[in-house]
Amino acid sequence: MTYRKAKEKIYKWIFTILAFASLFFLVGIVIVLFKEGTPIFKEVGFLKFILGRHWYPTSNPPDFGIMPLMLGSLWVTLGASMVCVPLGVGSALYLNEIAGFKQRQLLKPVIELLASIPSVVYGFFGLTVVTPFIQKLFGLPTGMTALNASLILGIMATPTVCSISEDALSYVPRSFREASFAVGANRWQTLTQVVIPAAGSGISTGIILGMSRAIGETMTVLMIAGGAAVIPHTFLEPVRPMTAAIAAEMGEAPMGGSHYHALFAIALILFLITFVFNIIAEIISRKFRIKLGLSG
Numbered sequence: 001m002t003y004r005k006a007k008e009k010i011y012k013w014i015f016t017i018l019a020f021a022s023l024f025f026l027v028g029i030v031i032v033l034f035k036e037g038t039p040i041f042k043e044v045g046f047l048k049f050i051l052g053r054h055w056y057p058t059s060n061p062p063d064f065g066i067m068p069l070m071l072g073s074l075w076v077t078l079g080a081s082m083v084c085v086p087l088g089v090g091s092a093l094y095l096n097e098i099a100g101f102k103q104r105q106l107l108k109p110v111i112e113l114l115a116s117i118p119s120v121v122y123g124f125f126g127l128t129v130v131t132p133f134i135q136k137l138f139g140l141p142t143g144m145t146a147l148n149a150s151l152i153l154g155i156m157a158t159p160t161v162c163s164i165s166e167d168a169l170s171y172v173p174r175s176f177r178e179a180s181f182a183v184g185a186n187r188w189q190t191l192t193q194v195v196i197p198a199a200g201s202g203i204s205t206g207i208i209l210g211m212s213r214a215i216g217e218t219m220t221v222l223m224i225a226g227g228a229a230v231i232p233h234t235f236l237e238p239v240r241p242m243t244a245a246i247a248a249e250m251g252e253a254p255m256g257g258s259h260y261h262a263l264f265a266i267a268l269i270l271f272l273i274t275f276v277f278n279i280i281a282e283i284i285s286r287k288f289r290i291k292l293g294l295s296g
Contacts, residue, residue, distance in 0.1 A: 033271055037264035040064060044258075049265065055229040055240075057249065057259040064262045066269070068229045072239030073215055073270075075232050076149040076225060080214035083154020085207055088161025092203075095162075096169040097191055108166070115159035123223035126152040131224060138236055144226040147235040152220055157210035164209060168202020169195060201284045208281040212274050218243040242266050 041049060044064045052065015091111055095104050126148055135143030172195050180190040196203070226238020227248065240248075246263050253259040 030271070033264060033268040036261060037266075037268035038261075040258060040261040040265045043261075049262070050269075053231060055245070057253070057262060062258060064258070066242070066245075066262075066266055068231045069240055069242045069245050069266065070269075071231055072146070072225065072229075073241040073243070075146045075235065075239055076153055076221060076241055077211055077215045079146060079150025079235055080153035080157055081207070081211050083151060084157040084161050084210045084214070087154070088158045088206065088210060089165050089203055091158070091162040092165035092169055092206075093191070093196075096166050097187075097195065111159050111162050113159075114155065115163075119156065119217060119219040120223075122152050122156055123220045126220065126224040134236075140236060142226060142238060144224050144238055145236050146225065146232055146239045149221050149225040149239070149241075150235065152224060153214040153217055156217065156220065157213045160213050161206045161210040164206030165199070165203045168199040168206065171202065172198045205281045205285045208277050208284070212277040212281070215241075215277075216243065216270070216274050218247050222247050242270050246270075 044052075049064055049066060050070075051067055052063060053067050054063040054065045055068050056063040091107075095108055095111075099107060127144075130148050130151055131143035133143070134140065134145060134148050176194050176198055177190055180194045185193070221241045222244040225241060225244055227240050227244060228238035229240040229245065230237070232239045246267055249259070250263050253263055
């Protein structure tokens with residue numbers, strides 16, 4: 001009995017250490033980002049850094065305005081949401097409400113398989129297939145635009161939106177549907193007026209996490225977004241999102257220099273944006289679980 005208790009205690013400590021290790025690494029990342037990113041705010045000024053319209057870190061004198069980079073991330077994220085939301089939510093609705101057992105067994109693994117494809121493969125697909133198509137379709141000098149990046153990122157984020165939305169729909173109690181049918185509602189009315197509102201919080205969580213995936217993607221946008229650090233006005237212009245700027249320029253930035261600290265500041269802002277997205281998703285998810293009487 002004593003041996004068993006000792007073994008249980010050891011397991012408890014092991015799992016406790018593993019659990020707190022994630023928190024330790026998160027705190028470490030935050031400390032490094034603040035330590036390396038905040039010096040640029042003293043040199044340039046926070047508002048000038050955020051609202052500056054020009055990003056020329058290697059010019060003389062350099063310009064450290066990240067507004068073009070932030071808008072580039074915003075454009076491709078909004079464009080990706082226009083793709084992944086209808087595709088992801090529509091797929092989830094079909095899988096949960098319409099598809100038969102065999103169709104569900106086939107389609108769900110295929111959709112989730114999209115999440116396991118490396119981002120560089122998506123980048124190559126966008127570079128060799130989507131880029132020439134967009135260039136020819138719109139008669140552009142280059143097909144590497146915000147539209148190109150939006151389409152590919154939307155496809156990449158679709159499995160996240162679909163999987164979480166499908167789980168949310170499956171958590172809706174069957175009694176909700178039966179009560180709707182009992183009062184004379186048809187299948188479409190039940191779906192749109194009962195099921196979707198009941199799973200609305202979970203679907204919203206999936207959408208927010210899908211957008212977080214899109215805004216944090218690096219390799220794909222580095223390959224196909226065009227890399228132009230200018231303020232975009234349409235989806236048919238090249239852009240340079242924040243992640244692409246960090247990946248493309250970190251190797252050229254002298255360690256400890258202004259450019260180096262500016263890239264860390266971009267990473268800090270990107271971290272805070274995705275952190276807020278994830279907090280919102282968690283709050284919505286909790287409300288969803290409480291609404292349906294689920295614990296956790």
